[in-house]
Amino acid sequence: MALERFLKDGKLITIPRKQKAKEALFDALSEKFEFDRDYSEKEVNAILAEVYDDYAILRRYLVDTKRLARDDYGHHYCRIKLEK
Structure with a gap:
């Protein structure tokens, strides 16, 4: 899923409406956390x-x-493995 159409200069312009695009966005965002x-x-x-x-x-x-x-x-957050 190409997320580039939702980005401008590396910033998210809008949150996608379609579930598949949202899932791709959330996957990409979760990768920012260890x-x-x-x-x-x-x-x-x-x-x-x-x-x-x-x-x-x-x-x-x-x-x-x-x-x-x-x-x-x-107060505290951690990344968890997504079960599919």
């Missing part, structure tokens, strides 16, 4: 803000699609 490493919410936000101004929605999508896990308080 396995076996804890990230603070501030670190996650900084990484995602490089891609899209509304980093909070991207963070929610990554958690909702089980690409990132977070603690009950939303």
Whole structure:
């Protein structure tokens, strides 16, 4: 899936509507995080803000699609393997 049409100068212009394109985007975003490493919410936000101004929605999508896990308080995040 070519994500370039959703990007301009390396920044995401819009979140794709089609599920297949969304999945490809979320896969690409999850690759910005290392396995076996804890990230603070501030670190996650900084990484995602490089891609899209509304980093909070991207963070929610990554958690909702089980690409990132977070603690009950939303302070710590980690990348998890996506089960397909």
